[in-house]
Amino acid sequence: MRFVLAAISVFALSNTLSAQLQVQVTPSVPAPQLVGTEVVFTFSATDSYSNPGIINFKMEVALPQSTTFTTVRDFEVSNTFAWARNLMEGSYQIRVTARDSNYITATSQTVVTYRINSRVTGSQPVVSATTHPLVALFSAPSCPSGSSMEVVFQQVGSAAAPFKTNFTACNGKTSMNFLIAGMLASTAYSMYDEVGQAGTGLQKSPSVTWTTGAIPSSVLAVGMSFPIPFGPLASQPERILLLSFSSTATLDARNTAGKVVWYYAGDGAYRPGQAASAQLDRLVVGGLQLMNCGYPGDYTGTGLYGNQTGGGQSAQIVDLTGHVVQETNVDRVNEQLLALGTDPISTFNHDMRKLPNGHYMVIANAQKVFPAGTQGSTVPVDILGTTLIELDQNFQVYWFWDSFDHDGGNGQLDINRPAPLNEQCTVAIEGINGCPAVLLSVPANDWLHTNAVQYQPLDGSLVISMRNQDWVAKIDYNNGTGTGNILWIMGDGGSFAMNNVTGDPWPWFSHQHDVEYQNNSNLLMTMFDNGNTRVTANGGDSRGYVLNVDESGLQVTPQLLFDTGYYAVAQGSAQILSNGDYEFMGGQIVGRAPSQAPSPSYYQQSAEVTPAGIANYSEAAQSQAYRLWRLTDFYNVPTN
Numbered sequence: 001m002r003f004v005l006a007a008i009s010v011f012a013l014s015n016t017l018s019a020q021l022q023v024q025v026t027p028s029v030p031a032p033q034l035v036g037t038e039v040v041f042t043f044s045a046t047d048s049y050s051n052p053g054i055i056n057f058k059m060e061v062a063l064p065q066s067t068t069f070t071t072v073r074d075f076e077v078s079n080t081f082a083w084a085r086n087l088m089e090g091s092y093q094i095r096v097t098a099r100d101s102n103y104i105t106a107t108s109q110t111v112v113t114y115r116i117n118s119r120v121t122g123s124q125p126v127v128s129a130t131t132h133p134l135v136a137l138f139s140a141p142s143c144p145s146g147s148s149m150e151v152v153f154q155q156v157g158s159a160a161a162p163f164k165t166n167f168t169a170c171n172g173k174t175s176m177n178f179l180i181a182g183m184l185a186s187t188a189y190s191m192y193d194e195v196g197q198a199g200t201g202l203q204k205s206p207s208v209t210w211t212t213g214a215i216p217s218s219v220l221a222v223g224m225s226f227p228i229p230f231g232p233l234a235s236q237p238e239r240i241l242l243l244s245f246s247s248t249a250t251l252d253a254r255n256t257a258g259k260v261v262w263y264y265a266g267d268g269a270y271r272p273g274q275a276a277s278a279q280l281d282r283l284v285v286g287g288l289q290l291m292n293c294g295y296p297g298d299y300t301g302t303g304l305y306g307n308q309t310g311g312g313q314s315a316q317i318v319d320l321t322g323h324v325v326q327e328t329n330v331d332r333v334n335e336q337l338l339a340l341g342t343d344p345i346s347t348f349n350h351d352m353r354k355l356p357n358g359h360y361m362v363i364a365n366a367q368k369v370f371p372a373g374t375q376g377s378t379v380p381v382d383i384l385g386t387t388l389i390e391l392d393q394n395f396q397v398y399w400f401w402d403s404f405d406h407d408g409g410n411g412q413l414d415i416n417r418p419a420p421l422n423e424q425c426t427v428a429i430e431g432i433n434g435c436p437a438v439l440l441s442v443p444a445n446d447w448l449h450t451n452a453v454q455y456q457p458l459d460g461s462l463v464i465s466m467r468n469q470d471w472v473a474k475i476d477y478n479n480g481t482g483t484g485n486i487l488w489i490m491g492d493g494g495s496f497a498m499n500n501v502t503g504d505p506w507p508w509f510s511h512q513h514d515v516e517y518q519n520n521s522n523l524l525m526t527m528f529d530n531g532n533t534r535v536t537a538n539g540g541d542s543r544g545y546v547l548n549v550d551e552s553g554l555q556v557t558p559q560l561l562f563d564t565g566y567y568a569v570a571q572g573s574a575q576i577l578s579n580g581d582y583e584f585m586g587g588q589i590v591g592r593a594p595s596q597a598p599s600p601s602y603y604q605q606s607a608e609v610t611p612a613g614i615a616n617y618s619e620a621a622q623s624q625a626y627r628l629w630r631l632t633d634f635y636n637v638p639t640n
Helices: 330-339 532-538
Strands: 009-013 021-027 039-047 055-062 070-076 080-083 090-100 103-117 126-129 136-140 148-155 176-180 188-196 208-211 224-228 240-245 252-255 260-263 278-284 288-293 314-318 324-329 345-354 360-370 381-391 397-402 444-446 450-456 461-466 471-475 486-490 513-517 524-529 543-550 555-563 568-576 582-590 602-609 615-621 625-631
Touching: 021 090, 021 103, 039 055, 039 090, 039 103, 055 080, 070 080, 070 330, 126 208, 136 148, 136 188, 148 176, 176 188, 240 278, 240 602, 240 615, 278 345, 278 625, 288 345, 314 345, 314 360, 324 330, 330 345, 330 381, 330 397, 345 381, 360 450, 381 450, 381 461, 450 513, 461 513, 524 555, 524 582, 543 568, 543 582, 555 582, 555 602, 568 602, 582 625, 602 625
Parallel strands: 070 324, 345 450, 381 444, 513 568, 568 625
Antiparallel strands: 009 103, 021 039, 039 080, 055 070, 055 090, 090 103, 126 136, 136 176, 148 188, 188 208, 224 615, 240 252, 240 625, 252 260, 278 288, 288 314, 314 324, 345 360, 360 381, 381 397, 450 461, 461 471, 471 486, 513 524, 524 543, 524 568, 543 555, 568 582, 582 602, 602 615
16 A cells, blocks of 8 residues: 655656656655664556556665765666665655656656654664664764764673774764674674774774674574684684675675674575575675675566576675665666677676776676687587676766677687687576576587676776686776777786796696785786696696786796695685785585585685695685685775
């Protein structure tokens, strides 16, 4: 039943074309509500077109005292949105646009004014529950403009160092609100805020106490063991292990003893009988996470790829409670790509990064049917390539790079260079193993399988990892004004010479994951070397790999080749820690996880490794995992 209260003003915007389409918005709870309250907006529309199609809805939000609308969810057929990113009191403007899929130039809009009130009534901070039992909402009185606030929290009675959020700027007018995460279940924590101003010390508030809730039985936390327990030789600040599990488990975070301190509670979380459909790509300072995700029917559009059997239908920013902050989908992005004259994409996959300009770079796959003779095929063949998409702050396409546009030889990509191991996507694996859920023809050659992208601040370029080519490449992005040409290729047969100081019979990486320059330089590169091509030819194990890179001289020198003792056929990550050690994780290992029974078909294992190649901490879990991060907290996260 639709209702309109005095605290909610609704008005319809229409034009001549949209006269036959009218949209309505109904909130689940009447305004006003308190900061952080989940409000589920339901959208509906009356459509009197003679040949009506499917209604798509778009939701935008303008913050209090602002007239600028930001896209929260772009056009898709879902008619509800759970809104909880209301962490400042005031009157928000919620704008919803409806359109008919058969008349997409005709739209109807409705704007809802929704009031949010402060939780702070006095001079002291307060803590409130959220929809997530392990996440609290800390609310503090306003602080002087020009200063900043952080929240400090610690388990009651613990002698361990406290956790801290990032500093957030004060505006001198509204309360300060923080989602607090990284806490054990059913445990008491003390919290207080600290306010700092240039030239002065930090002012500490009184402490408040909060007890977390219990973890629901529906959250499937897989067993974890520690072949090398956490001890004094391990990097002490990184006390949280965040795992992007990719099968039979809920994406979660553990402390160094394996106890759950957070789990993903969003729509793509593990459901009994199904694999997790949320892939955590990267973290953003302040407790936000970048994901690609989607179950069939959850993120449905009206184009070819809108209702897939696998994930990757949406690109999302998600907060610590699991609520979506911003989202777009494959079909909506394809409308923009086709208008720009390039190939449509099938899925978002593998990586999404925040850029210094506030935009986001996301990996997607494209596919195109090439004539017989391409890559040795005797018939026309579907080839899977890569599209890099830059989304602006409004999640609209700002820039793109299509791998098929750079098949030109002379140091560019060669469409007739097949994957060394001839990986293909077939009907049997549509929607899994990185394959799109819809193929143009079967089988499709998985040509590049790009699995990482990183922005280079020194020259504004992009570095990408092409797993199925055993290559890393640098792209002339130049902050959105470059040619898109390949500047160099690293790997066997590429632009660089290998200075094989270790005398390794196969020093080059292959089928690598999580390739990154570390410390915002172009000198030290880390990766997880799955080694598929090497292992297929010579046997052996996957490796943690650290390279010294000389771009001007086009030479690379191995600094560390760490034999993991296992073979991970796919997935993995590499990270440098605050003490100078490295964290290497193999995500899809065939066999039985150490000290675990019963055995899954795949498991993951990680190790902290010194620069001398000595492992001093390791864990293993009974589920494969896409990536692992060692974190100090959820707020001050690594930028690499």
